[in-house]
Amino acid sequence: MRPARALIDLEALRHNYRLARRLCGGDGGGARALAVVKADAYGHGAVRCALALQDEADGFAVACIEEALALREAGIRAPILLLEGFFDAAELPLILQHDLWTVVHAGWQVEALERTPLPKPLHVWLKLDSGMHRVGLDAADYRDAWQRLRALPHVGGLVKMSHFARADETGCARTDEQLATFAAATAGLAGDTSLCNSPALLGWPQARADWARPGLMLYGVSPFAQPTDKSAQLRPVMTLESKIIAVRELPAGEPVGYGARFVTDAPTRIGVVAIGYADGYPQFAVNGTPVAIDGKPGRLVGRVSMDMLTVDLTDHPQAGIGSGVELWGKQVPAAEVVAHSQTSAYRLLCAVKRVPLQYAG
Numbered sequence: 001m002r003p004a005r006a007l008i009d010l011e012a013l014r015h016n017y018r019l020a021r022r023l024c025g026g027d028g029g030g031a032r033a034l035a036v037v038k039a040d041a042y043g044h045g046a047v048r049c050a051l052a053l054q055d056e057a058d059g060f061a062v063a064c065i066e067e068a069l070a071l072r073e074a075g076i077r078a079p080i081l082l083l084e085g086f087f088d089a090a091e092l093p094l095i096l097q098h099d100l101w102t103v104v105h106a107g108w109q110v111e112a113l114e115r116t117p118l119p120k121p122l123h124v125w126l127k128l129d130s131g132m133h134r135v136g137l138d139a140a141d142y143r144d145a146w147q148r149l150r151a152l153p154h155v156g157g158l159v160k161m162s163h164f165a166r167a168d169e170t171g172c173a174r175t176d177e178q179l180a181t182f183a184a185a186t187a188g189l190a191g192d193t194s195l196c197n198s199p200a201l202l203g204w205p206q207a208r209a210d211w212a213r214p215g216l217m218l219y220g221v222s223p224f225a226q227p228t229d230k231s232a233q234l235r236p237v238m239t240l241e242s243k244i245i246a247v248r249e250l251p252a253g254e255p256v257g258y259g260a261r262f263v264t265d266a267p268t269r270i271g272v273v274a275i276g277y278a279d280g281y282p283q284f285a286v287n288g289t290p291v292a293i294d295g296k297p298g299r300l301v302g303r304v305s306m307d308m309l310t311v312d313l314t315d316h317p318q319a320g321i322g323s324g325v326e327l328w329g330k331q332v333p334a335a336e337v338v339a340h341s342q343t344s345a346y347r348l349l350c351a352v353k354r355v356p357l358q359y360a361g
């Protein structure tokens with residue numbers, strides 16, 4: 001069997017969730033954290049991750065109703081928030097039937113709720129566009145929308161929320177500006193507040209509120225270019241690994257792989273690893289991207305192919321066919337692979353496919 005696989009450490013996932021909850025003030029402070037498991041839990045398997053967290057998570061967040069229903073079918077009973085809200089008023093009965101919570105981010109959704117009588121109260125998170133300019137109501141319309149929803153008998157809980165565009169940029173003034181916009185637009189409106197994604201939770205204590213929405217950090221990957229005290233406490237959840245399936249002994253001056261992107265400058269031992277960009281490894285990882293070969297630091301050389309990639313074994317005389325290679329995980333931080341590839345930590349994880357996911361913990 002092809003040796004490529006992604007090991008998923010569910011104990012590390014729980015550790016990271018607990019860290020998120022501590023950071024948001026959840027330990028006795030009354031704050032809560034929705035575990036964001038959209039996009040199949042950033043490539044880690046949403047159902048398995050949600051089951052692993054269900055005893056302690058305050059709830060979950062997903063992008064859409066399809067993702068929420070998969071969790072409900074697996075027996076998850078905790079609250080589930082639809083981060084993109086409903087796409088059509090026709091979804092509202094299904095949202096209620098499955099006890100889902102929904103974001104409302106646009107005026108047409110407020111109107112749809114006014115027009116649609118519902119048999120029981122719906123829990124709504126009303127989103128303000130505080131400066132990211134993706135979705136959310138403008139500050140000028142927010143108060144009116146809040147008051148109209150508050151007046152509806154079939155709207156139950158009403159949480160005020162917004163989302164940061166640049167919280168991963170340490171010290172960036174834009175996050176403080178968004179906070180000020182949020183404070184002004186929601187002043188005097190009762191109810192809970194939710195602002196923080198992972199970078200905000202890890203780097204912006206002033207943004208903490210009643211509910212946090214950590215995603216990336218649950219999977220143990222830092223959103224920051226440089227590690228911080230808090231991001232260093234995260235434990236990687238996914239370890240992507242495979243094995244060496246062929247070895248080449250090459251003299252100086254020989255090209256390796258497509259496009260001859262790497263040319264040996266001395267006699268070189270090359271190992272071919274059974275994993276490639278069709279498995280989610282970044283296609284544009286540069287020569288020198290870190291890997292671990294039999295537990296020791298090594299480097300990628302040559303262009304990544306669809307099913308294979310090549311590593312330098314010259315300084316790994318013991319390694320050969322069958323040696324294990326870690327692409328990222330416990331030994332090679334995913335953030336370092338990101339720094340060597342034209343990608344982000346988010347896309348790196350979401351891109352993982354074809355490899356079997358194997359769970360422990």
Ligand SMILES: *Cc1c(COP(=O)(O)O)cnc(C)c1O
Pocket residue numbers: 036038083163196197198199213214215216217223
């Ligand atoms: C995806 C998402 C999150 C989680 O963001 P991370 O940076 O992965 O923690 C939080 N809130 C909203 C609205 C999202 O879309």
